[in-house]
Amino acid sequence: MILRGLATLAIGGLLTLNFLLPSMKVVARGPENLVRSDLVSELAIGGSLPPLELMDLQGRTYTREDLLGHRVLLTFERSVDW
Amino acid sequence: MNRVRLYRVLMGSLGIAFFLFGMALIVAFFLYQRPNSTPLVTTGPIGHYFVAFAGCALIGWAGGLVGAARDPWASRSVGTMTIFALVLMAVIRLVAWIIGDYYEFAGEALRAEVTAFLTMALVLIWTKPTVTESRSGGPPIPGGGE
Numbered sequence: 001m002i003l004r005g006l007a008t009l010a011i012g013g014l015l016t017l018n019f020l021l022p023s024m025k026v027v028a029r030g031p032e033n034l035v036r037s038d039l040v041s042e043l044a045i046g047g048s049l050p051p052l053e054l055m056d057l058q059g060r061t062y063t064r065e066d067l068l069g070h071r072v073l074l075t076f077e078r079s080v081d082w
Numbered sequence: 083m084n085r086v087r088l089y090r091v092l093m094g095s096l097g098i099a100f101f102l103f104g105m106a107l108i109v110a111f112f113l114y115q116r117p118n119s120t121p122l123v124t125t126g127p128i129g130h131y132f133v134a135f136a137g138c139a140l141i142g143w144a145g146g147l148v149g150a151a152r153d154p155w156a157s158r159s160v161g162t163m164t165i166f167a168l169v170l171m172a173v174i175r176l177v178a179w180i181i182g183d184y185y186e187f188a189g190e191a192l193r194a195e196v197t198a199f200l201t202m203a204l205v206l207i208w209t210k211p212t213v214t215e216s217r218s219g220g221p222p223i224p225g226g227g228e
Contacts, residue, residue: 008204010169011203011207012204014169014173015105015197016199018193018196018200019180021176
């Protein structure tokens with residue numbers, strides 16, 4: 001009976017978590033467009049690239065000025081430790 | 083409907099559902115092997131390996147569930163492990179929902195499944211035969227003790 005009660009408590013906790021998830025900011029995930037809806041993009045088509053400083057795999061640092069005059073393809077990937 | 087009868091109906095229904103779902107997964111694996119086929123499950127060769135594996139495991143699990151439905155007093159551990167697996171599946175879906183990578187594929191179905199699995203686990207917990215009932219080979223005799 002005690003084990004059943006404990007299991008019921010644990011499952012009740014999970015059920016509560018399941019119902020509360022959408023309203024919890026800390027785990028607000030779901031579709032990316034909703035998750036990122038609070039962010040204002042600084043990038044617009046035809047606009048200037050904002051100042052940036054990126055490091056490549058060899059440790060070299062690139063700034064926006066380094067890229068000036070070159071054709072640049074920027075790709076973004078989620079790292080394994082996101 | 084008395085408690086153990088409800089347990090038996092639930093276990094039997096789950097067993098049949100798991101058997102059918104397991105068969106469907108195995109069929110999906112074999113259909114995928116045809117040249118130029120469109121996969122029923124939107125995944126690649128490695129994904130289909132695990133689809134087939136899950137299908138076989140579900141069929142094996144289904145056998146245990148049907149056995150527990152036929153004789154619930156002799157198969158308590160099947161019920162216990164089924165409850166554990168249902169909760170585990172719910173936790174995995176919760177994590178999948180939180181991570182968000184599965185949202186486009188599964189949407190809010192993940193949370194609906196969590197509710198269904200946890201509710202099922204709760205019902206099974208409280209309808210499963212007790213140790214005393216199992217030792218006696220059936221429901222305790224009214225007024226009788228161990």
